[in-house]
Amino acid sequence: MKLYNTLTRTIEEFKPQNPDEVKIYTCGPTVYNFPHIGNYTSYIYWDLLIRTLKANGMTPKRVLNLTDVGHLTSDADDGEDKLEKGAKREGKTVWEIADYYSNYFLENYGKLNLTQPDIIARATDYINEDIKLVDTLTEKGYTYETSDGVYFDTSKFTAYPDFAKLDLDHLRAGARVDFNTEKRNVSDFALWKFIKPDEDHAMRWDYLGRPGYPGWHIECAAIIHEKLGETIDIHTGGIDHIPVHHTNEIAESECAFDKKMCNYWLHCNFITIDGEKISKSLGNTYTLEELDEKGFSPLDFKMWVLQGHFQGTRNFSFTDLQAAKARRLNWRNKAAESYQLGNIEKTDVEAKILEKLNENLNSPEAFSTIDTNELSFEDWKYVDELFGLKITEGIEETPDFIKNLIEEREEARIRKDFAIADDIRDQLAANNYYVKDTPTGPVWQFLA
């Protein structure tokens, strides 16, 4: 199995430390608002990763975090904490906001039929681990204190620019005029933030004799160490995380533990909508519910996402979503037909599909293989294991009354009682079925 590794900028053969426990970490959402559809694409691709590892006989151990503290509106360690912002907006406590949006996210995670992570870690449950990690970095001389927090001195970690191929001179030259003057280097980042006496920040913990809260990056480094150990196999995230968040996670972890943090880094690209960036001001921050109202299920959206490669830029449009929905329905009906007729022999098509995924998770090519081959019902079940698109759902459990209606219709047709046959057709349609006549007799299909 081959994967594109951001660390080496090449496609490499994937070699886990232990195939029976492939250690994987995924940066999860900041739980302060309703995610838009673009926020789900990465989780859909990482679900494909997990399923592909399993299809290759490996057993993943995967941790997903939920950021419920410390993610500021600006990546430069200033601006408001996103959770505090959400609480003010809705007149709720930060804890209520975190609970509500965590549950909301996990519900939609289920609707997309994404494999549940083995461990879901809420950042606020790991404050002690964060503090321990900051202490370790301080003992090793990597930190310094300013009036507003404890910072990581990036000049002490010579490999700091490597991961993102950062040009630090360029960064320095482009630094904002109001750049935090207490910072020693423009790339330094907060490990811990102090709460000023007049500052309204409900989530607070005592550290160094003052109230404060952890910086955003430290939670991931601390959770990874606590739940998966010093070196993990795969770390996933969006490409926007490469220059700051993941670079900082590496700095924290590798300086604290003197071990390589992760062997393979996978990053997925963004989607645009009708050629535009997704943004509130453009009014295109569609939620899964909004797609549903327009007649597209979360699985139709998942189908659309998997039609593209995780590293490619994708442009979303409702026309393309309609096409993805039609493709999924077509697969459902092919599966239904092969189940009812049992006429397709098993071939090596499963191996051919997996082969495409083993080439750096090439889902578009895997989909073409599915389109251009005849699949038995068993093969369609395999497709469901690989992609979680629920192609075979409801096929084996066709209700008896539907089967009876189909028989009655066939009998009515034979005796040329077309009024009855038409009436039965309408009854079937009301239940989302229709009858297709094939050379080997009638088979039912899904209407939508």
Ligand SMILES: [Zn+2]
């Ligand atoms: Zn992270």
